[in-house]
Amino acid sequence: MKSGSYSNESGSSQNKINKRLRKHTRSYSSERVINNEQYYHGLLPRADVRLLLKENGDFVVRITEPKPGEQRSYVLSVLHDKLLEENAAVKHLVIHSANQKFWIDNTFSFESPQALISYYLKPAVQNEETAVVRLLRPISRQPWELEHEWITIKQKLGQGAFGEVSMGIFKRKGMIKGVQVAVKQAKLEKMGKEQIKEFMCEARHLKTMSHPNIVKFYGVAVLEEPLYMVMELASNGALDSYLKKNPNLPVETRNEMILQAAWGLEYLHSRPVLHRDIAARNCLYGDQKVKISDFGLTRTGSTYQMDMNKKVPIRWLAMETLITGSYTQKADVWAYGIMCWEIYNSAIEPYPGMSPAEVHQKVREGYRMQIPVNVHPDIQKTIQSCWLENAADRPTMSDIATQLQNITQTPRPNFSAI
Incomplete structure (x- = not known):
């Protein structure tokens, strides 16, 4: 989806929600399921909530992330002052509950979270100087929030x-x-x-x-x-599984795969985004197209400092990342080169026969894997350039895509029209 999916619903739609909410009274049935309310966003984390709240008084209701042994609570998140720093701009108010009553402070309690919201939406309550919170606009669930x-x-x-x-x-x-x-x-x-x-x-x-x-x-x-x-749903599933099941794929098909992956990673870097886990296992294959997936480690920007004490994919890490934990687009380029090696070797594990510790040591000493001899010599050179010791000497993903297009004589699609 495009970035526009962050936008809120139209003003007329929001006004209808406001009017409907204000009709509720404290007799609101406690059995009413809050899931039915469009301002309820479930387990949506704080980071996503902040992106939805645009103007002072915008609010959502969500539920706290689970902690072992602790009961979850509803949370009212409201944009208090959009001019403040991120952490201070939004108030996250726990909606306490006991004996089928719900409250934010000890002044009033209500029969349901919905009744509480309806009360604080009343203009008379918003104008009180002592109001614990001022709610103006409930933010509805977005198109990407599914039921x-x-x-x-x-x-x-x-x-x-x-x-x-x-x-x-x-x-x-x-x-x-x-x-x-x-x-x-x-x-x-x-x-x-x-x-x-x-x-x-x-x-x-x-x-x-x-x-x-x-x-x-x-x-x-x-x-x-x-x-x-x-x-x-990709018809052939994970790319590594497909490669293992089809070891006799022609080299031309594999050439197409690495070019398509290059286009995908080039797009990510243009945003700019670091994938940080490029590997055949994290791509899908269907309808003769490679599709990059698994964005759990992705970070916005062009640089990132990794915590090397956490579990990391050693076999795909660039030399500088192994040494300092520094991750840049050129580290993605290195990982892309490893994935190309996987594609031409039917997804066997990189650095076969070596332990992670041996890979760490050998790469730092300058060892690089050999590309199969049936791969076009110029493609071999492109892949090897991904593993140059100095990150600045490695090509960008745009460079790589252009090189592969020229070598394979593949015209570049007009991606903006697709």
Whole structure:
């Protein structure tokens, strides 16, 4: 989806929501499910909430991220002062509950979170100098925030980093016919806070992207568990699996694969975004197209300092990253070169026969893997240039895409028209 998916609904739509909310009174039934309210965003993290709140008084209701042994609470997040720094601009007010009553402070309690919201939306309450919070505009769920009832799980495809990956049918309201999709499922009891952040980080990046060589993103369902991430279904699944099942692929097909991956990574770097986990296992293949996926480690910008004490993909890391933890676009270029080696070697593990510690040592000493002899000599040179010791000497992804287009005599598609 394009970056415009961050925009709020039209003013007339928001006004209708405001009017409907203000009709509610404190007799609001406690059985009313808050999931039905468009201002309720489930487990949407703070980082995503801040992107939705544009003007003072904009608000959403969400639920806290789970912590072991702790009960979850509803949270009212409201933009207090958009001129303040990020952490101070938004108030996150816990909606306390006990004995089927809900409150923010000890002054008033209500029979439901909805009744509480309706009360604080009243103009008379907003004008009180002592008002604990001033609510002006409820922010509705965005097109990429899906409802679980729109998604039907059909068949398990495999196991991902967060849980099962399944084939399913996606059919939102208004769609005449459902579409086949891939659904990543995440069960929160099996995820730590970092994993939840990683899951939502992937969604945050994917929802702003649109390119033929980037996996298409439909949205996330976070109103209840398990969390769902819904993406296009690639007919041949993960690229590494496809390569292993088809070891006799012609070299021309493999040439197409590395060029398509180059186009995808070139697009990411133009945004600018660092993927940080480029590998055959993190690409999909379907309809004769490579599509980069798995954006859990992706970061916005052109540089990033990695924590080398965490688990890292040693076999795909550039020399400077192994030494200093510094990650740049040229480190993505290095990883791209490793992925090209995988593609021409039917996805066997890079640096075969070596342990991670040996890979670390050998790469620092200048060792580089050999490209199969049946690969075009100029393509071999392009791949080897990805592994130059000095990051500044490596080509950009735009350089690589241009080189491969020329070598394979492949015209560049007009991506803006696709």
